[in-house]
Amino acid sequence: MAATNQGGPSLLTRTTLIVVAVILVVFAFHALYVYTSERSEIIDDIELDVAESLKRLSKSLGPFIESYAVNEYESLVTTEAALKRHFAVIVEDFEMGEILGQPYYLFGQLRQGDGQYVDVQARDTSITEQLDQAFYAGSAPIIGSSGKVLGEVWVYASDDILVKKLDRALLEELFTVLVLAGILSLLLTAVLRRYFFNSILGIDAALKNSDQEGIPKAPVPSFRYRELAVLSNGINTMLDSIKGSRENLKIERRRLRNTIIGTRSGIWEWNVQTGETVFNERWAEILGYSLEELAPISIETWMTLAHPEDLQRSSELLDKHFRGELDYYECEARMRHKNGHWVWILDRGSVQSWDEHGRPLVMYGTHQDITERKQAEASLSMAAGVFRHAREGIVLTSAGGTILDVNSAFCTLTGYARSEAVNQNYEFMLASDHHNRDFRKQVLSSLENEGVWSGECWIPCRNGSVFPTLMTIAAVSNNDNEIEHYVTLFADISHLKQNEEQLRQIAHYDALTGLPNRLLLSERLRHAVSTTRRHGDVLAVVFMDLDGFKAINDTYGHASGDELLIVLARRMQTTLRECDTVARLGGDEFVVLLPELSSGTDCKPILTRLLAALSAPVDLAGHSVHVSASLGVTLYPQAQDIDADILLRQADIAMYQAKQRGKNQVRFFNGMDGSAFNSRLVPPASSDQSEKQLD
Template sequence: MAELGERFTRDLTIRYVAVLAVLGVLSLLSFVGLARSIASAEDGLAQVSLSGNQRMLIERTAFAANRLAVASGPERAASLEMLTDSLERLESRIPALTEAALALPLLPGRDIADGPARQISVDLARFLDLGHRLVAHAQGLDHDDPDLAALSAAAAGPLLEALDDLNLRFREASEDRMRELMVLQGAALLVAMGVLLVSAFGVFHPMVERLRADFTERMNVENELRDSEERLRRILEESPIGVSVSRRRDGRIVFANTRFAEILGVSREQFIGAPARENYVDETQRRAVLAELRRHGQIDGAEVEFRRKDGRPFWSLLTIRSTDFEREPVNLAWIYDITERKAAEQQIFLAAKVLDTLNEAVMITDAANKIIFVNPAFSAITEYSRTEAVGNTPALLSSGRHDGAFYEAMWSELLSKGSWSGDIWNRRKSGEVFPVGLSIVVIRESNGLVSHYVAVFSDITHRKEDEARVWRQANYDALTGLPNRSLFLDRLSQGVQQARRDGKSFAVMFLDLDGFKAVNDRLGHAAGDLLLQRASERLSDCMRGSDTLARLAGDEFVLILHGIRGREEPALVARKLIDQLSLPYDLDGSVAEVRGSVGIALYPDDAEDEAGLIARADQAMYAVKRRGKNGFLFASDLVPATSAEVT
């Protein structure tokens, strides 16, 4: 019996040890499996969070770029900083996202490169390139920029779809791994139960202890899972985008992060448990969202209007996904407040409409003086379309009538005072030169650097024509077209100043028509007017282009001969004038004859001022009339009058 007992004890001990060994191996496998489950769950959450963060960064990048295009001053600097930060964070996480995607299990008959994830790395690289290009020319960025349009399109198109698809694959892969590990765990449990049944009579107590240990381990796993869920809550809580979770069965909110409550203007305690429908601006808006959700099963970046706690409506980008939360079907919603962006878009729209309706041409250039915008009035006035103008410089309109000194003075005043206005000549596309009234304003950034130039101009051709007509009426004789007394005196004053400055001489000649009154009385005033016109033509033919011929009044004319030397040139001109005037005049069938009397005063010999020259030439002309008319006399040849002549 001792040997039997000893053998039984030995055999029982062997079986006990064997059972313990088997149970130990199974326990080890179970522990490893649970550890892998926990690690897999954490990896899955990290991958989901990674792809979600990338999506958020893409949306943040697009928002910052669009805000940069319309912002100014400090807001523009903040938008540029947000854009740069988003691009850096997005780029830093691409390797991890790519590595996680490559680690996904292959699908039957295809690999991870299939579907929207095919070009995920390429698309992200292209998106980053667009973002960096926008940062590079942020100073000249506007809402019409093609890179901005491409970046916005990428942020709302296939790139986000690819990230969503990759996110779904991460979730599916995590779930697959969990299922595999659970199957392995179940198999280990079945084997353990079999071993327990076989050794129930011999090793019941050790098995009970082992089971108790297993339950303890499971409790630890559950605690770790709860910790993992808490980490996920913290991730959502710290998200810069509003996040809420609402039950699908009754629509009540069971979770909301701080940002979500801030956007709606309520405390989180007031928010939790409230119906999600109360946040929509009206029932129509809510029904539209529900219809979209039923039709597609999700919502991606929809512009939806909500209402804050104080009743004020606001616009938001809404994204909804269906999932499970605390073992219950829920809708996971992300919202991003875009009220400022919508207001900016409205202001831009109104400004564009105003510019389109202006009758004045508006041209905006960047800091390099490249045209970036023109309104319809610009095209109507200059004949250049918007496509032809944008990208060129204002030199496109140069008429060639202004020299370099003019433009240097204009730019000097523009940069020193911040604005310039005046009249300038431009050239239309057809080649026609026309005058414009131009105003230019400098737009500067907060740091003082020039960002844009805004030019507004209008066609002033009719105004210039009116001014020229008024000026001509004020300075030219209406009958003969010759300069009148006013213009003559102005030119005489200029002649005195120039001659005094250059040390030169010139002559003033007074001419009166002899016999004009007789023609006027015999043939009538119409014939007299015609005679004056014909006489002025003959006198003009005797003049040089640099000389001046004017009609003072009636039949009196006056001439200024510049750059003379001595008395020979004035005398030669006087003889020629007298000879031309003495030829017969054909006055519409009637013949008339007149003569001319000419008095000549020389500067500075006879006088050194305007009044003196006029008086001396007038005296000489009347002296010729007293002597018999039809001749000329220099003022210096006048004989002093006697007392009898004066009387």
């Protein structure tokens, strides 16, 4: 009867894996600690080494710079870099720079990939990129004998030593962890098997030796250890209890038969082969008769009193039960009462004996009067029809908030089956991320105070999506003014929300590129100005106009021009940060908002990327075309508090300056005289447009 789970996982295997996993986790944390400590120590050594070199060089270079002994301090820098194996050593000589008419004279040593050092004479782009690869850098001023700052020395360190030492430490620690973890795992597994699992296996063997009903034939053996002995005694006690329950079950069956008689249920016994039938007095009483009035009693008595339509259904169900298709026979049927009206009964039974050919012999069953229940069902039929066929979702909940029933429209709208919703707490309907806890409190408060709530509510679907509804929740009270249940009615208003979103899209976004239009730009610019003023950071407003767009429009047509605008709009969105905004004003004019900058110079890398993205080739119908962009930039805040419209005009002025000075460049608005000045940005080298180094 009770089949054991022979295919389940092994407790020994599972426990062994858990022990190994715990040991590995503990040692992994230890390895992580050692690795972190070693790394921190090596980094401290690197920083100390750089600091010592800076101290030594800043003190030694002063006399050479004062005496303009360039060769001597260049030799000193070369020696320091070679001895300490620094990544780079750079000296900025202010004194020699004054003689040469430059901010400073620069000399340094930079280590290459092959370990050799090369001279550094200027901070060009390639040198800067190589220096940026240094792991750590430090600088110190060079002070002359009179206290004057003569220059500055920079020392850059790489992480070569750090990486090598950490790799070695990591390999050693991993080897130690694996060895110790393996040893401990073997020891712990052996101990568990010796003192615990062997006893468990003994219990398992005893339980497997069971009878057809799953009861062990012999008691579970006793064990030496106290805990296992208690377990063994407990199992044996339960087995004794189960065996005693078998006998009690026989007694309970007899009591059950007596209980059926005591509940005044109609009882019948039918010999299927002969048609002989036995009814109790209650069977006849349900129909207004006595057994004497129905005599002689046979299966014909039942067939005479039953409604012809129900008799046909009863016959079909009996045939299915006889063929083994139904475990039990159960049929609701109408029977003629002595007074002439129809009485609804629930007829149940099953065959209890069969002949050697598998034919039914004797069948036993009961009659129950269900007339009142059927009348109640009829009175609810109209309401049930509305509940089933309404296009709006309907939910019935108890006073405590448990869902009692939902209609098919609810299932269609939400994707939940009725069985998945019934018995759930009502608040799962209000669990959408669109609503916070205050919303749910407001709904419950309105129901408590007014007995009804109506409004918009987002309802979650089974697939994880949500949809908006217009919902009404009403409380239904009894005669004592106590709430019995709640009725919720909701209709899908997704199409209304979609219309609202389409109108918002049309009003705030450019139809061609999908970028924010002038109206939405104005809102975001005012918001960015307010946020910048409140947080104390910097906002950059960029006015952009494409160079050469008209020629492409004239050459390839407006359709190609529109396609070009779409491609460039996507490029700009990809290039900018998430907090940035790019909007199209019309034609080939765009505005970019760069908020949350620490200083005005922070926008230069972004502008450089913009120039590169816009000047990259674009394939239009098999033709590779090039455009560039002229960018005008103004910054906020300024000396005087100005509004958003003035910022746009300032950026526009700077953009025209960029156009007049050759295009494909960035100009910053100069608030002193209303003109613009160039940044230090370099136009992308891949552009076919004229490239200019901006001062």
